[in-house]
């Protein structure tokens with residue numbers, strides 16, 4: 386799990402996850418020392434490769450559904466599941 390680069394206070398999963406909600410990235414602020422952490426470029430890349438990429442691959446190449454809505458629903462499910470793992474791998478830097 387990620388922790389504060391300034392004081393080593395661990396960030397909760399939900400705190401990191403919230404920073405990703407809704408595509409608009411917000412910095413993660415440490416509760417202990419108030420340092421703001423921004424996602425690194427690698428972190429953004431990781432986010433895309435854990436969420437958007439598997440979803441696109443599934444929708445374009447691997448979907449077993451002929452129904453577009455079912456394909457889209459499954460694609461969104463993959464995106465949500467992928468995003469659950471993002472807080473474990475993502476990297477931050479102090480703003």
Ligand SMILES: [Zn+2]
Pocket residue numbers: 389390391392393394415416417418419420
């Ligand atoms: Zn801190």
